[in-house]
Structures are given as structure tokens and as C-alpha cells.
Amino acid sequence: MMRKPCIAANWKMNKTAAETRAFLNDFIPLVADANNVDIVIAPPFTSLCAAAELLSDSPIHLAAQNLFYEEKGAYTGEIAPYMLTDAGCSHVIIGHSERRHYFKETDEVLNRKTIIAGKHELKVIFCIGESLEEREAGKTFDVLNREICEGLKDVPAAGITVAYEPIWAIGTGKTATTEQAQEAHHYIRERLAALYGAAAGEIRILYGGSVTADNVDALMSCNDVDGALVGGASLKPDIFSRIVKFKAKL
Ligand code: PGA
Secondary structure, three states, X not given: OOOOOEEEEEOOOOXXXXXXXXXXXXXXXXXXXXXXXEEEEEOOHHHHHHHHHHHOOOOXXXXXXXXXXXXXXXXXXXXXXXXXXXXXXXXXEEOOHHHHHHOOOOHHHHHHHHHHHHHOOOEEEEEEOOOHHHHHOOOHXXXXXXXXXXXXXXXXXXXXXXXXXXXXXXXXXXOOOHHHHHHHHHHHHHHHHHHHHHHHHHOEEEEEOOOOOOOHHXXXXXXXXXXEEEOHHHOOHHHHHHHHOOOOOO
């Protein structure tokens, strides 16, 4: 099964609308010849419309970093799925460890978010990953299994991309080794196969956590690594374009 690689930028709480425009004006020409990879960019909500305008003629996909699990109504400060599609998003990141940790988003909440995203035909980058404490206690697979089973319960396989992001590797400069990444991705692939059968073969599994222009080629050489979710190194057009143009698997 050939899965098209996907390289996604998670800008987190960075960049104004003007900074978003400046990034894209530089970045779009840099990746004009990158045809064999899906590129996704997730700016903050306030920059989505600015990004959508500049991406209207581009194959680059626009993602939000979060959404709320209700259709609309009295939920002060929240953003509904239809607002994201209206703003030009085709994708949404759900379950990032920062959402799970700082905003106490539970597996059940993330499951509701994933289900409503699918109803609005938003493709989901669903993030999972263990903490250092969990890894050291030998619980990595248990955590991944729980996050997959509970988060993707009653969610169809179509439109799902999974991102494996070991929490200890996010923003720390500590990347998982290729062996650690491959081992976790292989396990995730098996769990997805148990959940979805043959359809699991089409689900891409991205690696995230201190991906840089220097380590992306090695990570992308792992059999079960289909792409990357990039935080810090996605904020500069030249560096992120180099990541997008990772050295292809032979
Ligand atoms: P990082 O973030 O690349 O800065 O480690 C990745 C992420 O949190 O998605």
C-alpha cells in the first residue's frame, strides 16, 4: 500500500495575520515543485482567513489547531466546525498533547470532536503519544492503545491521519530515534488494523516531536512513518520547505 507522504505544520500560538501572509509569500514558491507530498499548514484561528486567501490557488491544505464538538450556540470562546470550513479549512488537528495537558481534554471529548469534524468533512490529524513517565514505566503501548480505541471509537477510517507525538520529544530537541519511531508506528498500524481492517492500510501515521531539516530524512526512511507534524521548525519558510522536500524513500 503506497501512502502519499504528508508534512504538516503546527504553528501553535504563533504568527499574526501579517506574519502568516509574509510566511506564505515566501513559502509557496519554495515548494512549488513538491508534488509528491501533501502539505498542511495549521495557523492560529485568527490567521486562517489570511492564509486561505493566499492558498486559494495552491495545493497546500489549511488546518485549524482545534475545534469544538457542538454545532453552534452558547459556548463562549469556542469555534464550531462549520466556521472552520467557512474559513477555508479542510483539516483540523485534534488531541494535541498540549490540548490534553493544559486544557484537560479527555479521550471522550476528543472522540466527540473527531466525530463532529468528520460530519463536516474536515480531515482530522489525530494526535497520540506517551509522556516520559509513561515510557519509563513501560506503558507506551497501553497509552497508545487507549488513545486510539477511545479517541477513534465510532469514527470511520476515511479522513483520519494519526500523528504519533511522544510528549518527551515535543519542543525539547529530543527526537525519538528511528527505532523508537518505527516501533511505535508499527504498533499503531497494528491497532488501526484491528479497528478498521483493510482500510487501516490507507491511514497515514505522522511522526511529531522536534522534527528538523536535519533529522527528517532519517525519520522518513522508517517503513511506517508516512510524514511529520512539525512545530518549531515549521515557523521559518526556508527550514520548513526543506522538511517538505525530505529525501524520498528509495
Ligand atoms: P515541535 O512540536 O516540532 O516543536 O517539537 C511538534 C508538535 O507539537 O506538533
